[in-house]
Amino acid sequence: MEPGGLKNVDTVEIPAVPVFSWSVGNFMEKFFDGLKDGKLMGIKCPKCGRVYLPPRMICERCFTENEEWVELPLEGTVESFTIAHVKVGDDGELEDLETPETIGMVKHKGADTCIVARIEGLDPADAGVGMRVTVVIDKSAENILDVLSHYVPC
Numbered sequence: 001m002e003p004g005g006l007k008n009v010d011t012v013e014i015p016a017v018p019v020f021s022w023s024v025g026n027f028m029e030k031f032f033d034g035l036k037d038g039k040l041m042g043i044k045c046p047k048c049g050r051v052y053l054p055p056r057m058i059c060e061r062c063f064t065e066n067e068e069w070v071e072l073p074l075e076g077t078v079e080s081f082t083i084a085h086v087k088v089g090d091d092g093e094l095e096d097l098e099t100p101e102t103i104g105m106v107k108h109k110g111a112d113t114c115i116v117a118r119i120e121g122l123d124p125a126d127a128g129v130g131m132r133v134t135v136v137i138d139k140s141a142e143n144i145l146d147v148l149s150h151y152v153p154c
């Protein structure tokens with residue numbers, strides 16, 4: 001014990017419970033705000049006219065900053081899909097799914113890119129390229145990334 005009741009220490013254990021939160025940023029916030037209003041918003045390159053869904057800040061073709069928000073139809077077309085039989089669990093390990101899930105790349109009329117999401121309400125064996133689907137929006141989702149919940153066949 002040092003004078004004054006103090007002692008030298010090498011290590012101090014401090015219990016810590018980190019709480020993380022992150023922002024999607026001002027740019028993506030417009031996309032998610034649109035979803036909460038029931039709108040699917042893409043963004044258009046002012047130079048080459050390419051429309052991005054999901055939105056991207058910079059055009060991948062001409063490196064121009066995208067700035068013109070455009071409302072796109074809620075219905076889209078399956079351009080490609082896969083059937084998932086496993087998922088990544090909370091511990092990072094692969095877990096078998098009880099029922100396989102259909103994951104599709106969906107292109108909306110007026111967009112030049114596809115958005116990737118689950119397609120529900122169908123037997124995965126019935127999934128196909130060219131299938132028409134509509135987006136399902138969950139305005140009450142706790143996680144903002146889940147507001148665009150999934151797609152269902154039209």
Ligand SMILES: [Zn+2]
Nearest residue numbers: 045048059062
């Ligand atoms: Zn461009």
